[in-house]
Amino acid sequence: MELDTVLMSRLLTAMTLGFHIIFATLGVGIPLMISIAEFIGIKKNDPHYRLLARRWTRGFVITVAVGVVTGTAIGLQLSLVWPNFMQVAGNVISLPLFMEVFAFFFEAIFLGIYLYTWDRFNNPYIHWSFSLPIIIGGGFSAIFITTVNAFMNTPQGFETQDGTFSAVNPLLTMLNPATPTKVFHVLTSAYVTCAAILAAITAIMMLKGKVTAYHKKALRLTMSLTFLFALLTAVAGDFSAKFLADHQAEKLAAAEWHFETEQNADLILFGWLNEDDEPTGEIRIPGLLSFLAHGDFNAEVTGLEAFPENERPPLWVHYMFDLMVSIGFFLPAVALLYLVVAKVKKWNEHHKGILYLIGLSGPLAMLAIEFGWIYAEEGRQPWILRGYMTVEEAATSSPYVTHMFFLFLALYVVLGTLCVVTLRKLFRNNPAEEELEKHYPSLEKGDNE
Amino acid sequence: MSYELVGITVLWIFLYGYLIVASIDFGAGFFAFYAKFTKKDHVINQLIARYLSPVWEVTNVFFVFFFVGIVGFFPETAYYYGTAMLVPASFAIILLAIRGSFYAFENYGSKQSTLYTFLYGVSGLLIPASLSIALTLSEGGFITEENGSVTLNYLDLFTSPLSWSIVVLSVVSILFISATFLTFYAARANDLPALKLVRTFALFWSTPTIIAALTTFIVLSQHNERHYENMLDLWWMFGLSVGFFLMAIWFLYQQKNYGLAFISVMLQFLFAFFGYGIGHYPYLLDPYISIHEGATHASMGVALVGAFIGGLLLLIPSLILLMKLFLFDAAYVKGKK
Numbered sequence: 001m002e003l004d005t006v007l008m009s010r011l012l013t014a015m016t017l018g019f020h021i022i023f024a025t026l027g028v029g030i031p032l033m034i035s036i037a038e039f040i041g042i043k044k045n046d047p048h049y050r051l052l053a054r055r056w057t058r059g060f061v062i063t064v065a066v067g068v069v070t071g072t073a074i075g076l077q078l079s080l081v082w083p084n085f086m087q088v089a090g091n092v093i094s095l096p097l098f099m100e101v102f103a104f105f106f107e108a109i110f111l112g113i114y115l116y117t118w119d120r121f122n123n124p125y126i127h128w129s130f131s132l133p134i135i136i137g138g139g140f141s142a143i144f145i146t147t148v149n150a151f152m153n154t155p156q157g158f159e160t161q162d163g164t165f166s167a168v169n170p171l172l173t174m175l176n177p178a179t180p181t182k183v184f185h186v187l188t189s190a191y192v193t194c195a196a197i198l199a200a201i202t203a204i205m206m207l208k209g210k211v212t213a214y215h216k217k218a219l220r221l222t223m224s225l226t227f228l229f230a231l232l233t234a235v236a237g238d239f240s241a242k243f244l245a246d247h248q249a250e251k252l253a254a255a256e257w258h259f260e261t262e263q264n265a266d267l268i269l270f271g272w273l274n275e276d277d278e279p280t281g282e283i284r285i286p287g288l289l290s291f292l293a294h295g296d297f298n299a300e301v302t303g304l305e306a307f308p309e310n311e312r313p314p315l316w317v318h319y320m321f322d323l324m325v326s327i328g329f330f331l332p333a334v335a336l337l338y339l340v341v342a343k344v345k346k347w348n349e350h351h352k353g354i355l356y357l358i359g360l361s362g363p364l365a366m367l368a369i370e371f372g373w374i375y376a377e378e379g380r381q382p383w384i385l386r387g388y389m390t391v392e393e394a395a396t397s398s399p400y401v402t403h404m405f406f407l408f409l410a411l412y413v414v415l416g417t418l419c420v421v422t423l424r425k426l427f428r429n430n431p432a433e434e435e436l437e438k439h440y441p442s443l444e445k446g447d448n449e
Numbered sequence: 450m451s452y453e454l455v456g457i458t459v460l461w462i463f464l465y466g467y468l469i470v471a472s473i474d475f476g477a478g479f480f481a482f483y484a485k486f487t488k489k490d491h492v493i494n495q496l497i498a499r500y501l502s503p504v505w506e507v508t509n510v511f512f513v514f515f516f517v518g519i520v521g522f523f524p525e526t527a528y529y530y531g532t533a534m535l536v537p538a539s540f541a542i543i544l545l546a547i548r549g550s551f552y553a554f555e556n557y558g559s560k561q562s563t564l565y566t567f568l569y570g571v572s573g574l575l576i577p578a579s580l581s582i583a584l585t586l587s588e589g590g591f592i593t594e595e596n597g598s599v600t601l602n603y604l605d606l607f608t609s610p611l612s613w614s615i616v617v618l619s620v621v622s623i624l625f626i627s628a629t630f631l632t633f634y635a636a637r638a639n640d641l642p643a644l645k646l647v648r649t650f651a652l653f654w655s656t657p658t659i660i661a662a663l664t665t666f667i668v669l670s671q672h673n674e675r676h677y678e679n680m681l682d683l684w685w686m687f688g689l690s691v692g693f694f695l696m697a698i699w700f701l702y703q704q705k706n707y708g709l710a711f712i713s714v715m716l717q718f719l720f721a722f723f724g725y726g727i728g729h730y731p732y733l734l735d736p737y738i739s740i741h742e743g744a745t746h747a748s749m750g751v752a753l754v755g756a757f758i759g760g761l762l763l764l765i766p767s768l769i770l771l772m773k774l775f776l777f778d779a780a781y782v783k784g785k786k
Binding site for chain 1: 507509510512513514516517518520521522524525526527528529530531532534535536538539542543545546547548549550551552553554598599745746748749752753756757759760763764767768770771774775
């Protein structure tokens with residue numbers, strides 16, 4: 001069977017990105033959590049928090065390794081799989097790609113230093129300060145790469161002449177209309193996801209019976225951070241929707257199944273499409289789409305029919321969008337529940353039910369990242385560079401891309417499995433209680449309630 | 450100096466940097482495996498691990514930096530090399546991925562596994578072999594463009610003496626560079642048993658290195674006369690390269706000044722690498738891409754150079770800090786920290 005090279009190119013890239021984004025998200029968010037834990041530990045002189053930072057770091061390094069190698073893969077695949085895109089767009093977007101490497105380099109250097117200098121300095125704040133360049137480097141990597149993605153959605157800062165780009169203004173290409181909301185959304189969602197995942201790990205340990213002071217502190221910290229960043233992510237999501245309504249209306253319309261341009265537009269939640277592509281079984285909230293898109297219930301929202309048929313994104317992105325948003329509401333709800341129950345003395349915030357919900361919120365948060373990116377990428381179809389180049393024009397002509405797809409599939413299966421196996425071994429063979437005694441033998445026993 | 454010339458010079462320096470740091474890394478991986486295989490791992494593996502642990506990520510970044518930079522400055526390379534290198538570069542990515550992640554799994558995970566060490570050692574030799582294909586392709590004759598589609602002629606590539614001599618050269622150079630560095634590092638750590646072992650590695654791999662270099666030179670004269678003639682005009686650079694090679698051997702035999710021995714090896718490769726690169730000018734891919742026609746717009750070129758300078762101002766102090774803490778901190782090298 002001869003498979004279409006364009007389709008295989010898309011699948012290969014989707015697979016690499018889908019795998020890489022897990023580790024990239026951890027790479028952006030976890031350092032912030034580690035840094036906060038270490039800072040609290042030093043400030044309160046509490047070994048529990050410092051051990052938390054140590055243990056998180058140890059697991060983090062393994063995921064960084066996978067992030068680095070898959071990041072290298074996607075970096076090269078941009079040229080290998082989309083040579084025509086990089087030939088044209090390389091002229092315009094190479095600056096942020098180039099700076100991303102610098103940001104990552106910066107992060108990598110300090111990660112190496114941070115890892116190997118835990119007990120080397122008398123002043124503990126020196127070691128802590130090495131976490132800051134890691135956070136900054138990781139954050140800026142995300143920012144630079146996101147500007148590239150934003151550019152693909154709302155390209156600007158150049159002129160076209162006979163099919164090639166001329167008069168390029170590199171800064172204007174980076175600061176395109178999609179950049180602010182996208183960067184905000186990517187950063188906050190990475191932070192909330194990492195907080196939720198660390199909370200989920202703690203909750204699962206507690207469900208397994210490890211209800212110690214160490215675990216309780218870890219849960220309190222990560223749940224508070226989840227709540228904070230989940231709220232910020234919701235704000236960022238709202239800004240993103242308003243941005244789409246103004247600059248990329250077809251993407252919002254496809255996600256909301258909003259076909260006809262109208263005022264006082266209804267918001268369609270859930271549901272499915274019948275044979276005539278009409279929403280069925282949906283929940284309709286009158287006027288809410290207008291409000292979400294423009295902050296006014298009577299505002300006009302552009303519908304999908306305003307765009308030529310061959311320039312509309314596929315309608316199934318609605319499901320991705322709904323899943324992402326649902327998880328986006330689930331996360332702060334669980335965090336709020338935990339925080340409220342913890343506030344009331346009589347109630348037990350370590351109730352099994354709550355711990356289950358928290359354990360669920362970590363994987364769900366990562367799924368929301370995946371759904372969000374699938375929506376972001378599919379919602380731009382058929383374009384790779386909106387208005388200028390379609391994915392079909394951009395793909396490689398090499399017939400070997402199908403083989404490469406299966407080769408990389410095997411690679412990711414092996415890497416993913418080994419990563420999980422290694423992480424489990426790492427922590428199972430070295431439980432927190434033992435390590436606490438080893439590093440901080442002076443700590444009083446009896447913390448275990 | 451035009452921005453495209455600045456661009457290619459900077460990129461070539463970075464590729465040279467990658468050549469050195471990656472060689473140390475790749476070769477060390479192979480020696481670690483070899484030592485395990487011959488039951489000598491207790492002698493050198495501690496030394497290798499102490500050096501590799503803090504720097505492995507940094508090595509990878511040199512490479513990413515190079516290919517992102519070359520596509521930035523010369524987007525045409527994405528079109529030709531991107532299409533032609535899909536298969537070899539994908540193999541290199543997979544090997545790099547296996548290597549990098551397995552290193553972390555073994556080192557930061559709990560279990561020591563011979564399989565990991567084996568993959569780590571062997572991938573280090575296969576990666577340069579597959580990446581060096583790009584250098585072979587750049588000489589022209591393997592990539593053809595017809596009706597707007599680029600194809601790589603695999604049969605020509607695999608039967609070409611040029612591609613094989615470049616592969617051999619890359620592998621033996623790696624082992625030579627790495628062994629010389631480890632000799633220096635062992636001497637610094639005052640680890641005499643390890644020093645004795647890695648010094649014999651360094652001396653052993655010196656001869657194949659120079660033979661492979663000369664062979665490649667001769668084969669290149671058959672394949673790309675223009676490049677070869679240009680390199681002959683730069684005879685003094687290659688003369689210096691050979692001179693530094695002899696100096697390095699001399700220091701190694703003398704059993705002292707191992708630091709100078711490693712610096713000599715660095716200079717040997719610096720002159721050879723730049724002699725080769727300058728001889729290649731003006732082509733990035735003979736005859737399809739020249740650095741003048743293939744360059745990006747001036748505004749982007751200038752922005753990239755600006756970003757590069759800004760980046761260096763940030764990175765150099767950080768790298769110095771890293772080296773101070775690990776490479777040049779005698780107590781750390783000796784294993785006391």
